[in-house]
Amino acid sequence: MNNSDFEPRIVVFACNWCSYAGADTAGVSRLQHSPKFRVIRTMCSGRVNSVHILKAFEMGADGVLVSGCHIGDCHYMFGNHWAIKQFDVTRDLLNMLGLEEARTRLEWVSAAEGPKWASLIDEFVTTIQQLGPSPLRGESTEESFGDREIDMEVNG
């Protein structure tokens, strides 16, 4: 399945205060990096819980990267500590479902770290490119991926 016309579908969750700004820094500094990812801005990495990552894979993502502020720098103090806990649970669930560990990653990128962002993205895209399509993709197609509306109300 590992061919050159494989277009990986990569979802990146980036926190508003550091990583999203870091992505911006990479952009305004005109650092060349792969465009093959879709960023979803969250207020904090701690907002990204199991369901966001699971839904991404359910809908056909090939890789999911969660990025937040460095430990100690979270705008909400401990959000990224919470992110680690939730990420570990999610990764265990995904491992049980048969997904390779390298398809999910949790990283810290500050607003100033444009170069780090660019190299992280390149590295992650290459990893996913090498792994090929996710085994959990199901019948999802390029059209259905990203088109499907998801409605995640917060309940109980």
Add this chain to the structure above:
Amino acid sequence: MANTELKGAMRCLDCGKCTSACPVARFNLVLSPRRLIRQLGCGVDAGCGDALWSCLTCGRCDAVCPQEVPITAAMPLLRADVRAEGGKPPFTRCGAMESVATIQSQGPVPQNRLEWLTDDLRTDPESKTLLFIGCTPYFDKFFVEHDVDTLAAVKGAIRILNAMGIEPAVLADERCCGHDALWSGDEKTFSDLAHLNLEMFAKAAPDLIVTVCPECSLTLGRTYPERFEAPGCPVKHITEVVSEHYEELEFTARELTVTFQDPCRLGRHQDLYVEPREGLEMIPDLELREMPRNRAAAVCCAGSWLTCNQASKKIQSDRLAEAEATGAELMVTACPKCLIHFRCSQSGVGEEPGIEIRDFADLLAESLQ
């Protein structure tokens, strides 16, 4: 709306026994089974909103209905209709557990679901007795902060079967049975999961399927045969297996006072009231004290992935208090979901009755001679 399938609604006498029996209606003003059934019987579009998702489908209404109106059975149909029209269930945790099942339904991906299996638990891939693990490995990961050990029931069941001279098969490519998908009105995920499981059963060709979860035994043992005329072998909950094989099992005496929580899927849905009690009483010196609301009148754990609100919490704390009032040291249940939901309700600020909750198979295995 699914009025055609609900002809039984016409039989309703409007007596209101169902609403009196409904544990949810006591605390949640939107749900009234009587109103719901009357609306359906009158052909009123009972779009039902929250009422539809608040129902626990625990069957307490069915148990008292003098006209045998299939109230609980109407729920998945009504929910499927609402979903077909674009309605979404208000899933707890934004639907993360639902997503785990949906991912499993999407294709044959090898899972890593047997990592907990240790050498002292004897299993045999060739065995004609298949132990269906269900979602327990996922539950224990997912509810890690509630310190839930639902796999203890599975390990217990293996030990019990081993003591009977059976080394059961456990399969790595097992899927969720589809119970929650079905009851929340998601027909597609349910039948995709069922077909993957049935393919697996066809290969393994078991003579008997044993489960520790009454939702699994209900789904595999009743719903699959009704819908797909398969798996074609008996499906039994571990409580049934134990009570049938009492002569082969020896237990150490234990001075324990326990009470039994009848899971709704085990009791009202499958009529297994006697078996778990017989099983518990096989432990010499164990004293079983009944809660006032037991057997068909038992109140369920109020858990579903569809709603979790003040009504659920109230039902749970009342039930825990009822269990504690019996003077029992342990509340024994025979369903992983009961364990999860009661533990969850105990995990707050410590004001809930803290009675210890154990699974039937776990307790019995621990008491084996």
